[in-house]
Amino acid sequence: EADIYQTPRYLVIGTGKKITLECSQTMGHDKMYWYQQDPGMELHLIHYSYGVNSTEKGDLSSESTVSRIRTEHFPLTLESARPSHTSQYLCASSSDRIASLYGYTFGSGTRLTVV
Amino acid sequence: KNQVEQSPQSLIILEGKNCTLQCNYTVSPFSNLRWYKQDTGRGPVSLTIMTFSENTKSNGRYTATLDADTKQSSLHITASQLSDSASYICVVSDRGSTLGRLYFGRGTQLTVWP
Numbered sequence: 001e002a003d004i005y006q007t008p009r010y011l012v013i014g015t016g017k018k019i020t021l022e023c024s025q026t027m028g029h030d031k032m033y034w035y036q037q038d039p040g041m042e043l044h045l046i047h048y049s050y051g052v053n054s055t056e057k058g059d060l061s062s063e064s065t066v067s068r069i070r071t072e073h074f075p076l077t078l079e080s081a082r083p084s085h086t087s088q089y090l091c092a093s094s095s096d097r098i099a100s101l102y103g104y105t106f107g108s109g110t111r112l113t114v115v
Numbered sequence: 116k117n118q119v120e121q122s123p124q125s126l127i128i129l130e131g132k133n134c135t136l137q138c139n140y141t142v143s144p145f146s147n148l149r150w151y152k153q154d155t156g157r158g159p160v161s162l163t164i165m166t167f168s169e170n171t172k173s174n175g176r177y178t179a180t181l182d183a184d185t186k187q188s189s190l191h192i193t194a195s196q197l198s199d200s201a202s203y204i205c206v207v208s209d210r211g212s213t214l215g216r217l218y219f220g221r222g223t224q225l226t227v228w229p
Binding site for chain 1: 119151156157158159160161204217219220221222224
């Protein structure tokens with residue numbers, strides 16, 4: 001049973017709309033991440049957080065923003081969605097102490113389509 | 116440049132057959148290598164994780180090998196099942212930063228036919 005939850009699973013919206021992708025984990029992990037993945041391509045890190053009130057941009061430039069007000073919650077927001085934002089967004093978390101050994105736990109992803 | 120290359124890009128096998136997926140990496144300094152299984156439209160699920168000192172690790176019908184000298188890894192699937200159809204992603208972590216930077220391959224898309 002997954003301990004990291006993403007909602008919605010699928011989202012189709014019109015251009016210019018503001019959207020928030022939700023990600024919550026129940027494992028008490030310090031580190032959380034957002035990845036973007038296009039079909040047949042590798043995952044790209046777009047945001048990460050070391051803990052509450054900590055957010056950093058990842059390797060892939062993204063117009064999205066994130067917040068980390070609570071340990072368990074790491075939402076991603078797009079102020080004005082565009083067709084170029086169409087992609088799959090994956091949230092992940094890891095324990096600060098054992099991230100290097102036990103890897104990440106990924107959510108099931110949100111498939112976003114902007115029309 | 117730190118990279119992870121996987122081959123083949125896609126593979127079709129018949130149910131019950133074995134197969135081997137390859138991963139070559141140039142990530143340095145090396146921390147660990149992980150294999151993930153990703154079903155279509157889902158998030159990746161960890162299969163194995165190996166550190167520098169480990170050269171083989173099994174998880175049921177999945178066996179991963181690691182040659183840290185040649186920077187190569189393989190994932191062997193035995194007696195394939197229809198449910199093995201998925202993308203298999205090789206991920207290498209470096210130990211050059213506190214984040215434990217991950218480098219992702221593009222995956223091998225495996226299709227198992229009845």
